[in-house]
Amino acid sequence: MRGLLDMPIDIIEKILKKLEHGERATFRNVSKACRQTFDSINYTFETVEFSGYRNNVWLIIENCLVEYQRRNILRQKDKSIIKKWTVNVKLDEDPWSKALEEFTRIFGNPKHLIQELHFNYKGQLSFITGSLKSLGHQLNVNSFELSRDFDGRYNARGEVQTQTMEILPFLKAGVLEDLSFECLPDLTDHPKMFFKKVIKTDQWKQAKRLYTNFCITNMKLSDLMHFRRLDVDYDSIKTKDAMYIRDNCKNLPGFEKYSFRSNVDSEKILEKFGSEAIVLDDNSIQDGFLLISVTPGLITFEKMNQ
Amino acid sequence: MSVENAPVVDVDEAAIPVEKKMYYRFESNDKKEFRVSELAIQQSETLNRLVEAMGYTSEDVENKPAIAIENIDGKTLKLVFQWCEHHKGEAIPVDDGSVPKIVEIPEFDAKLMDIDNGLLFKLIWAADYLNIVQLLNVSCKKVANMAQGKTPAQLRRVYLLPSDEEDEAAKRAAQEAQDPRAREVEEEFEERKRQGGNSFF
Numbered sequence: 001m002r003g004l005l006d007m008p009i010d011i012i013e014k015i016l017k018k019l020e021h022g023e024r025a026t027f028r029n030v031s032k033a034c035r036q037t038f039d040s041i042n043y044t045f046e047t048v049e050f051s052g053y054r055n056n057v058w059l060i061i062e063n064c065l066v067e068y069q070r071r072n073i074l075r076q077k078d079k080s081i082i083k084k085w086t087v088n089v090k091l092d093e094d095p096w097s098k099a100l101e102e103f104t105r106i107f108g109n110p111k112h113l114i115q116e117l118h119f120n121y122k123g124q125l126s127f128i129t130g131s132l133k134s135l136g137h138q139l140n141v142n143s144f145e146l147s148r149d150f151d152g153r154y155n156a157r158g159e160v161q162t163q164t165m166e167i168l169p170f171l172k173a174g175v176l177e178d179l180s181f182e183c184l185p186d187l188t189d190h191p192k193m194f195f196k197k198v199i200k201t202d203q204w205k206q207a208k209r210l211y212t213n214f215c216i217t218n219m220k221l222s223d224l225m226h227f228r229r230l231d232v233d234y235d236s237i238k239t240k241d242a243m244y245i246r247d248n249c250k251n252l253p254g255f256e257k258y259s260f261r262s263n264v265d266s267e268k269i270l271e272k273f274g275s276e277a278i279v280l281d282d283n284s285i286q287d288g289f290l291l292i293s294v295t296p297g298l299i300t301f302e303k304m305n306q
Numbered sequence: 307m308s309v310e311n312a313p314v315v316d317v318d319e320a321a322i323p324v325e326k327k328m329y330y331r332f333e334s335n336d337k338k339e340f341r342v343s344e345l346a347i348q349q350s351e352t353l354n355r356l357v358e359a360m361g362y363t364s365e366d367v368e369n370k371p372a373i374a375i376e377n378i379d380g381k382t383l384k385l386v387f388q389w390c391e392h393h394k395g396e397a398i399p400v401d402d403g404s405v406p407k408i409v410e411i412p413e414f415d416a417k418l419m420d421i422d423n424g425l426l427f428k429l430i431w432a433a434d435y436l437n438i439v440q441l442l443n444v445s446c447k448k449v450a451n452m453a454q455g456k457t458p459a460q461l462r463r464v465y466l467l468p469s470d471e472e473d474e475a476a477k478r479a480a481q482e483a484q485d486p487r488a489r490e491v492e493e494e495f496e497e498r499k500r501q502g503g504n505s506f507f
Binding site: 002003004005006007008010011014015016018019023026027029030031032033034 | 458
């Protein structure tokens, strides 16, 4: 009798793509032939998330969770998780390297696509570069998010950059569209971080959207002007900066929206723009197709029809 | 069974006398004949193109031999045409290569596909061969649903998947079938071993 693997590969693909990742992973473990078949198909993974700290790491692929634990710590129950495995990690082993081992096994196929890749962590990440290097190819990732919980102690201004540079070069430039970097807890005084190396990468230069909740030290506005969407903390925006950003928004193909949380010279900017544009109310003006809103803590540029 | 004696299965009997429509005759590889309405055939891109190319008149469909479908047996083809008749006139989804993950299986389809796994796999083969996009969608979803909550051992039974050992045995058998001399040599070697020797020389 003919079984599933005797079907044409495009039918097997249709069936496997209708499975949740947990079932696909089980299918992959049935036999060598199943593994080969599984690995020959290109999947789109909606979300892949690493979270954790030194002793425990959680790898979440879509709605399946693998927990790598040195200690038995209960993770808050997440309703979206439908399948869960627990791997006990010995004291002399690193849970991050175990999680990354699994990750590199799944993403050995260079054609897989990850729509959103998240890293949420406390403490230091380790072994990432080595694991990603062992893949031998860059990952297709649309959106990359790094979230570092400093537990209120912002004492390492280069750390987010160091961790970013362990991962970013292994994501394919051009495919990567959205970048998000977050320091937790969210502070209102615009903490400053080094990002000089990150800004020089092709991944940064070809990305389309950026979110940060910290200021990047010594960064020029021109390092940001290729993004279609910005939601960032920024040191200070003066009148000439605002004019430069406005001109860029008007000329940038596919421009979406810019928000700068910053010390904004709001009165001077409104006065300058007010002479050239239509004043809508106390803090917003219409300049061509642009709606520019200015308050002392925030300046936004967006399309009028949005 | 001769062609003359082959049973003729009207898949949509109730509809026949009401209005005069063109009914095509198809024959499965085990010589079962089916009468299928023109509108139902439109669900299958392959068959629709075929009948358009043939350009049959209503006399032709009665007088000429039934159109043979070589690769599909009568049991499977009956299910296919029942599905097509039930869904005739419905919009056909555009096959843009994407694979929708969320597919609702209507009650009629669920009952139709309440069959053993072997026949279900044949139905998928047929839907693919005849290019019936929506039938392929629902049948693939049905097969995917069968994997829910299963262990690897259960999946092996549900999807009729051979184990590594069975795969290797099948591979060996295929190799031997290709090269009968290899089997003879092996038998000779076994025979010599039984006689006490362990070498050809």
